[in-house]
Amino acid sequence: MHGVIRTDEWLLEDYKQPIQLAKRVKDYFPNAEAEEIFAHLTKFGMTRSAISKVRVQQMLKADLWDITSMDYKELQHQWNGPETPIFIFPSDAANYRLHKEFNGKAGLTFKDKAFLFLSESNTKMEIKALLTHEYNHVCRLEKCNKPEKQYTLLDTIILEGMAEYAVFKRLGEEHTASYIGKYKDEVLHHFWTKYLLPEKGLQVNTNKYYRLLYGSHFYPKMLGYCVGEYLVRTYANKHGLSLKELFVVKSEDIAETKTVAPRD
Template identity: 35%
Template sequence: MSVVNTSKWLREYIRERKKVTSQQYFELQRRLICEPIADYFEEFNDVQLHQYFLENGMFYPDAKILNELRVMEKNNIWKMLQSYYEMLRKEWSGEEANIFVFPIEKRNKLLMKELNGKMGISFHDVILLFITKDLSHKEIKALFTHEYNHVCRLAEQQKDFDELTLLDSMIIEGMAEVAVEKTIGEELLAPWVSLYSKEELFPYWHRIVDFLQVKGKEKHDPILYGDPSSRRGRFPKWFGYCLGYQIVSSYVKNNQGMKVKQLLSIDSKEILAKSDFALK
């Protein structure tokens, strides 16, 4: 298991796209890009994955990606990630993972402005990174660190996605950014970690303490991402992400010497109980 050389897939896609009409781009992308990845899954087929990838940052079928690809190849992105993955895996005694890298959809303003042109998604042993050619190696490493931390955390907790509680979901996101902070540096933290102070978070925190054990991603998302239409009242943008980081960060500060490898195996309830957000 390793970083897959998707540059070959992308080269083939660019080549084959010239031979078909624009109406056929979508199907071509599904066949050349998503079909091979579907082999790594039992529960999802290529059609489902294609839709999910497009919704979460992968370049649209009509995107101009040749220049993006050329720069990514020149910068040896795949080789760099393979070396970094091996280092992190050794340091964390981490899980094996298959890693796929593709250009991001640059016309998506949310991805480009709020997430600095990078997006990742992770499953139990599969990671996809969507990036622009303008990212430095350090920025790409930060993105990978976040996503690989998810893979290792899920393995340590031995939980499927549908078994995660709201608290688990917040801790997972917060822990991934603490891993970035400890491994890459504070300057590479995601923009959402510093959106709100602890004092600004507390009033909203008290609204959700009775729902921390609720399971189901669809129930977590309005709190994680913030949603003005939530039944429990409005939550600010990226609320649950920011709160998760504050919980894990304060736990680490309250437990000096804690390393990422140790952090991965600690139960979410214990992290909360020894954080600045401990329930009284």
């Protein structure tokens, strides 16, 4: 079963017990228990607690599933992307940062599936922006053909930067994440050479990897994401590459271009 899964039908039954949602997707995680899946999904923005039936009905009224389904088909066609299951679950209404900085939406992507955590108040363009970002990850992970376990800090910042560059190119700068455009390109170039280039080979699951990626512990906020978008945009502008053509370019090649290029 691929494409946008009708999780609205699940929610009508499981809205009082979000753990049941994790049990329903267990077949997509062959080596994990429902409790582990639930912990992982909630860590990235899914609701941790029961929601009201009213909220489920508001999500249905907002056409979240139909909007996502139509845009998924368009993206798949544009990018010649893989058939991928897309799951829509309610976002965590109690997560202050999620609502303040991301207007109650978040995503989580694996090579063979993607999750969108949405609020009933998300607009059509917000939904399209989130799907563009997450499905761009799916295409990059598939077409770049590098095992996720071998991903370095450089691979991740390019992955995230490519996804936000896709949102920018497809929907316009006003629909990119709030942190994109936060720093001037000259500053991003400085951040790249000072903080990230020396650590580009860092492996996942080290403390410094996450500090640099998200910009915590005195590093500039959302450091890896912002520099990643700068590197991808600079490379794409210099070589005249489309979003689809970027998928197969190695992270090391994209990062070699360090000249400043304005947003077009």
